[in-house]
């Protein structure tokens with residue numbers, strides 16, 4: 557919360573009548589988030605309500621995401637959570653795509669620049685690169701598991717719940733709670749990566765390039781934590797409710 561505008565802490569959460577520009581002034585990290593809803597710049601003085609109506613975006617879903625993303629203590633009221641879990645899955649898939657198409661390449665481009673500017677004893681930097689590459693493989697596996705296993709399960713379960721389509725036998729013993737347990741590990745590793753650079757890297761590189769690399773890692777870490785919160789708090793919560801209804805009902 558430290559990086560956010562103090563006004564956010566003085567209010568409880570964003571509401572439908574708030575201007576979209578106010579959301580961004582309060583928390584500019586929401587820029588890629590609103591892009592995932594198809595919202596681009598040039599929104600003039602329009603409110604959240606107006607933009608959602610114009611672009612046929614589910615307003616409750618939009619507010620749930622921007623508020624969860626902005627405030628780690630926010631938890632939406634049941635009334636707001638009535639949208640389909642498939643909307644969340646679609647949003648999360650777009651976020652994963654953003655990691656592969658933008659954040660990973662951005663971190664790598666900046667790390668390469670630090671490596672290119674290294675004057676001597678560059679082995680430490682090579683170790684950072686190896687650590688990062690291992691981390692990328694681990695995070696990619698986590699994301700692939702969600703894309704290939706968790707999200708199809710959510711889709712099948714939702715279709716059973718909404719349309720009565722029988723749930724495939726393979727899902728009898730699958731459950732959402734155990735499927736989404738790895739976040740702490742993945743989050744810890746990116747913190748470790750930052751920490752190694754901050755504490756142990758011999759400074760034989762260009763300071764500005766290394767700072768730019770760290771800024772990218774900090775941004776990636778923040779996005780990942782907020783993303784994981786949406787998965788844990790919103791998706792898992794909703795899907796567990798549907799599981800109860802489908803499997804016990």
Ligand SMILES: [Fe+2]
Nearest residue numbers: 648699702787
């Ligand atoms: Fe994810």
Ligand SMILES: [Fe+2]
Nearest residue numbers: 702739784787
């Ligand atoms: Fe995840």
